[in-house]
Amino acid sequence: MTDNNDEETGDVLETEKAIRWLDGVDIQTGIITQEDHPLEGVSMAGKTLIMPKSAGSTVGTYRLFALIKNRKAPKKIVLKEYDAITLPAILFGVEVEITRTCKKNERGVYVDEADVLGLPSEFLDYLKKEAELAGSERLVPVTSAQISGVSYKTITDAGLDFIQSFVEKGYKVRVLTTLNPAGMDFDEWETMGVPENFAVKQKRIAKAFLKLGVTPTFTCTPYLCGNVPMFGDHIAWAESSAVIFANSVLGARTEREGSAKSLIAAICGLTSMCGAHLMENRIPTHIINLDFMPKTLNEYSLIGMFIGEKFGSGQQRCTPYLRFKSKKLTLDQLKALGAGLATSGSISVYHVENVTPEAKTSLITPENAEETFKCSKEEIKAIMKKLTTTGEKPDLITLGCPHASITEISEIAETLKEKRLKIPLWVCTSKPVKEIAKRQGFERIIKRSGGLIVADTCMVVAPLEMMGYKIIGTNSSKAAHYLKSLSGLDVVIASLKELIEIAT
Numbered sequence: 001m002t003d004n005n006d007e008e009t010g011d012v013l014e015t016e017k018a019i020r021w022l023d024g025v026d027i028q029t030g031i032i033t034q035e036d037h038p039l040e041g042v043s044m045a046g047k048t049l050i051m052p053k054s055a056g057s058t059v060g061t062y063r064l065f066a067l068i069k070n071r072k073a074p075k076k077i078v079l080k081e082y083d084a085i086t087l088p089a090i091l092f093g094v095e096v097e098i099t100r101t102c103k104k105n106e107r108g109v110y111v112d113e114a115d116v117l118g119l120p121s122e123f124l125d126y127l128k129k130e131a132e133l134a135g136s137e138r139l140v141p142v143t144s145a146q147i148s149g150v151s152y153k154t155i156t157d158a159g160l161d162f163i164q165s166f167v168e169k170g171y172k173v174r175v176l177t178t179l180n181p182a183g184m185d186f187d188e189w190e191t192m193g194v195p196e197n198f199a200v201k202q203k204r205i206a207k208a209f210l211k212l213g214v215t216p217t218f219t220c221t222p223y224l225c226g227n228v229p230m231f232g233d234h235i236a237w238a239e240s241s242a243v244i245f246a247n248s249v250l251g252a253r254t255e256r257e258g259s260a261k262s263l264i265a266a267i268c269g270l271t272s273m274c275g276a277h278l279m280e281n282r283i284p285t286h287i288i289n290l291d292f293m294p295k296t297l298n299e300y301s302l303i304g305m306f307i308g309e310k311f312g313s314g315q316q317r318c319t320p321y322l323r324f325k326s327k328k329l330t331l332d333q334l335k336a337l338g339a340g341l342a343t344s345g346s347i348s349v350y351h352v353e354n355v356t357p358e359a360k361t362s363l364i365t366p367e368n369a370e371e372t373f374k375c376s377k378e379e380i381k382a383i384m385k386k387l388t389t390t391g392e393k394p395d396l397i398t399l400g401c402p403h404a405s406i407t408e409i410s411e412i413a414e415t416l417k418e419k420r421l422k423i424p425l426w427v428c429t430s431k432p433v434k435e436i437a438k439r440q441g442f443e444r445i446i447k448r449s450g451g452l453i454v455a456d457t458c459m460v461v462a463p464l465e466m467m468g469y470k471i472i473g474t475n476s477s478k479a480a481h482y483l484k485s486l487s488g489l490d491v492v493i494a495s496l497k498e499l500i501e502i503a504t
């Protein structure tokens with residue numbers, strides 16, 4: 001698996017701000033397009049790139065592969081921290097170094113022979129190399145995997161070829177492995193208006209995953225659909241909002257595995273014991289006091305976005321320890337908060353005092369956290385203003401980022417009761433949750449008002465820009481961010497109630 005980058009310049013690019021592979025670099029030119037990045041407008045092609053680590057989506061690996069394929073990638077990447085999203089570049093001949101490693105084990109990487117019997121040597125070699133670069137002591141068996149990089153829109157042909165190459169070699173996953181949303185609802189893609197040529201590629205991707213033995217959940221909330229790790233379990237998950245949920249709310253242990261790395265880990269049933277697998281990287285680094293109690297999911301997601309942006313994309317690993325005024329946070333609130341944190345920074349674990357499981361144990365105390373910060377309504381308003389790109393009315397309202405739970409859908413149905421929508425509305429969720437919503441009568445209410453429950457996909461990974469939409473309304477900071485930066489669409493961000501008022 002090698003493909004050399006021939007545009008060598010010998011130049012060195014150094015930055016203290018993480019780069020976003022998915023939506024921060026033009027894959028055709030290698031130019032950094034990330035807004036507000038000190039290297040915005042500079043090409044990385046053929047250079048040595050020194051950066052803390054990548055930020056944002058774990059699907060970024062496939063964008064990096066596309067850059068390599070287009071001969072616009074850096075020839076060498078020097079990371080300051082372990083980064084499973086960037087490291088697979090070594091599979092295609094890019095040199096990668098990590099300067100700040102975990103505790104070095106002089107004996108090399110420990111592998112239990114029983115765990116590696118019959119594994120493809122190319123992957124075992126890759127995992128060992130990655131672990132070695134990260135200074136990891138060993139490879140660790142995982143109980144499950146969650147694969148990101150499923151939509152044709154985000155992975156393009158570079159990702160499809162990569163997955164297809166695994167099928168051709170006859171590989172199968174060794175552990176329960178679930179899938180992120182695809183680019184369309186497999187039953188309703190024609191009703192949604194998804195172009196046929198896109199649907200053909202998307203079906204090819206789904207078929208390839210099925211041949212690998214992956215469970216076709218097509219959701220970013222696998223923990224609501226049967227992939228539920230136990231406290232302390234080591235897992236290899238890639239979807240950034242699911243990673244942070246598993247680490248923080250369930251107390252399982254996973255690094256932000258990149259899209260390609262999670263597939264390799266699923267086939268091997270192993271991953272490198274570094275990053276958030278190690279207790280040393282789960283200790284709080286920043287204490288954040290909330291001086292108001294958020295009321296809506298929209299506010300929780302904006303708080304996450306603010307903290308991630310302020311502390312999570314710099315030189316140091318950031319594990320926030322949050323103090324809310326109430327101890328009663330719901331699954332949906334924690335889900336919205338985590339998705340925001342993981343989008344703007346490269347945060348994989350957070351703790352909420354008296355709420356999340358590790359914060360209730362003696363394992364986690366904020367004593368060594370460097371500083372204490374305050375997050376007030378003003379900061380949230382500023383982030384909201386930044387994410388809103390137009391004063392015009394949306395032409396599509398989208399809810400369910402991360403995928404809506406049954407409680408969110410019941411609230412949406414309640415808010416829509418007796419109303420008639422003048423703007424189309426999508427509620428994004430998984431197939432199993434949609435089925436429950438159907439049985440409880442929520443789907444009927446949403447449909448009667450003119451809305452649609454869309455499964456298997458979401459507003460970000462569906463090709464909305466190819467379907468004629470221009471302005472999207474959402475209550476999620478993560479969706480707002482990617483709708484602009486990845487799809488080039490205008491965004492109106494507001495709470496569920498405000499969006500429904502706009503739409504009726």
Ligand code: F3S
Binds near residue numbers: 180460461478482
């Ligand atoms: Fe999930 Fe799509 Fe949001 S994958 S977290 S609904 S961007």
